[in-house]
Amino acid sequence: MAFELFRFRDAKKKAEATTEIVSSENFQENKPAAVAAMDTSGIRKYESPPEVRNPQEEVLVSRDKTSSKKIGRGVTDSSFVELKDDGSGIFKTEDHFNERAAYLIDRFLGFNLVPPTVIRQVDGEIGSVQEFIPDARAVDELGVQSQQNFERNCRDDLMKMWVFDMIIHNQDRHPGNFLVKDKRVYAIDHGRSLDFDQSSFEKISFWEGCRQFFGRPLPNDVTKCFKSFLEKQTEQKILEDLLAELYNREKASIILKRIKYFAELVTTKGEIRSGIESIQIDAL
Amino acid sequence: MKKVKIYKLQNNGDEHVIVTCTLTDSSVVCEGNEAFVNNLQTSGIRNYTDQSSGAMLFPLDGIKFLENLKYAFRSSYLSATDIIDEA
Numbered sequence: 155m156a157f158e159l160f161r162f163r164d165a166k167k168k169a170e171a172t173t174e175i176v177s178s179e180n181f182q183e184n185k186p187a188a189v190a191a192m193d194t195s196g197i198r199k200y201e202s203p204p205e206v207r208n209p210q211e212e213v214l215v216s217r218d219k220t221s222s223k224k225i226g227r228g229v230t231d232s233s234f235v236e237l238k239d240d241g242s243g244i245f246k247t248e249d250h251f252n253e254r255a256a257y258l259i260d261r262f263l264g265f266n267l268v269p270p271t272v273i274r275q276v277d278g279e280i281g282s283v284q285e286f287i288p289d290a291r292a293v294d295e296l297g298v299q300s301q302q303n304f305e306r307n308c309r310d311d312l313m314k315m316w317v318f319d320m321i322i323h324n325q326d327r328h329p330g331n332f333l334v335k336d337k338r339v340y341a342i343d344h345g346r347s348l349d350f351d352q353s354s355f356e357k358i359s360f361w362e363g364c365r366q367f368f369g370r371p372l373p374n375d376v377t378k379c380f381k382s383f384l385e386k387q388t389e390q391k392i393l394e395d396l397l398a399e400l401y402n403r404e405k406a407s408i409i410l411k412r413i414k415y416f417a418e419l420v421t422t423k424g425e426i427r428s429g430i431e432s433i434q435i436d437a438l
Numbered sequence: 439m440k441k442v443k444i445y446k447l448q449n450n451g452d453e454h455v456i457v458t459c460t461l462t463d464s465s466v467v468c469e470g471n472e473a474f475v476n477n478l479q480t481s482g483i484r485n486y487t488d489q490s491s492g493a494m495l496f497p498l499d500g501i502k503f504l505e506n507l508k509y510a511f512r513s514s515y516l517s518a519t520d521i522i523d524e525a
Contacts, residue, residue: 223451227517234451242451244514284514288449292516294481295446295456297473328484331513343513 197280199399200254200273206392208261210270213240214283219276235276235283243283249345250282251400256322256344257284259413262393264379265314267341273400287340290333304334310373311339316364317376317426321416322347327361348401350408356432368428372420380417441524442507444474447515459497459504466497466504483510 202211217237222245226232233245246253250273257271269285276283296304305312318341319327326346333340347359383390390410397406419426440461445453457470457478468475482494485502486509495503504521511518 221451225447225451225453225517226512226514227445227453227519232514234447236451246514286449290515292513294477294511294516295471295474297476300473328510330511330516333515342515 197273197275200396202258202396203392206262206389208270210241210285211272213237214243214270214285215272215274217241222276233276234286242286244286244342245276245281245283246345247279247281250280252345252348253282253284253343255348255397255400255409256324256341258393258396259322259409260318260341262389263318263383263413265318265376267311267315267318267339268344269340269342284342287333287335287342290335290340292331292333293329296334307337308334308339310375312364313367313370313372314376315339315341316360316367317372317416317420319347319360319364320358320426320430321413323349323357323359325349325359327359329361329363348409350405358430358432365428367426369425371425377420377424380420384414384417384421439524440501440504440521442504442518442521444470444507444511444516444518447517453517459507461501461504464500466500468497483507486510 201215202208214237217240220236220238222233222235224232225234225244231246231248234242235245236242254271254273257268260266260268261270269287271282271284273280274283293301293304315327315332318324322344324344324347326343327341331341331343333342394406394410397409400406416426419430442459443455444457444459446456447453455470457468457474459466459468459478468478479497482496483503483506485491485493485495486506487502495506497503507518508520
């Protein structure tokens with residue numbers, strides 16, 4: 155029953171504006187007491203401020219957990235958690251800051267590939283909870299005709315994901331960690347990304363299946379997203395502050411530089427050419 | 439017999455086996471979800487245990503294919519076991 159309710163509410167929410175402006179007064183007044191009481195470890199600092207918070211983040215961060223099951227055959231430290239009245243998610247205690255950071259970058263760019271992801275406490279452990287996407291399929295599950303449809307219908311999303319992966323230096327994109335549903339791509343499992351030291355930051359990573367996109371014009375949607383991001387100095391600052399809470403100020407600054415590098419490149423050239431395989435940070 | 443099972447996360451949080459890959463003589467036989475099995479046979483998987491090799495691995499590659507399945511399928515929604523010995 156919880157899933158049916160969630161799916162109905164999810165569809166309703168997605169039909170409405172994706173960004174809900176909530177005044178800080180309303181937010182404090184309506185926030186469940188349980189959330190405030192939960193904040194013994196100071197995790198509220200990881201929450202998005204009201205003016206940029208996605209409504210689904212509120213569900214993930216505030217609803218009580220009703221059950222959890224270990225998943226992933228022990229390869230990843232993940233659990234499937236059901237949330238009271240509304241929804242379910244994937245809870246991870248490893249690389250959880252990378253998961254949250256990837257979501258934030260995706261959200262502030264407006265790509266909408268990564269399911270909403272928050273940092274919260276579950277059963278005494280701090281980790282990331284990412285919205286579970288029911289009935290989604292991995293590319294490997296698609297038959298020949300479905301794969302052809304996927305390549306035709308989801309090409310723009312794939313190109314977006316390719317650029318996104320280069321920004322976050324995703325070292326682990328493979329057909330098992332992006333999902334397809336209703337002609338949309340959902341990018342998941344970003345634990346092995348944003349792993350910056352000075353040497354790795356100068357490299358980029360992406361799924362080899364996307365190599366075909368070098369030199370191809372990027373969808374208008376991607377260019378618009380980057381243009382919009384470059385124009386919004388306030389949101390850039392908010393993103394940088396949120397990333398600084400997850401990592402530190404220096405890394406947050408590097409990530410912002412990297413995003414702006416790609417934003418400038420795409421908005422001026424409309425494409426990304428091969429040969430970009432390393433970025434000299436000193437040149438930024 | 440040496441096997442690897444590939445699990446898919448269901449909507450209720452259970453994980454169901456969608457494909458079982460079994461080492462038979464020197465090659466692997468995959469059974470289960472038809473589309474998934476077809477993709478394994480035609481597209482193969484990356485060789486994670488030998489990064490220097492750019493070649494893909496296929497069921498006909500036998501134990502190497504079996505060994506690499508757990509690296510190829512290790513996401514929250516799709517995960518492969520290590521090699522197990524099962525009758």
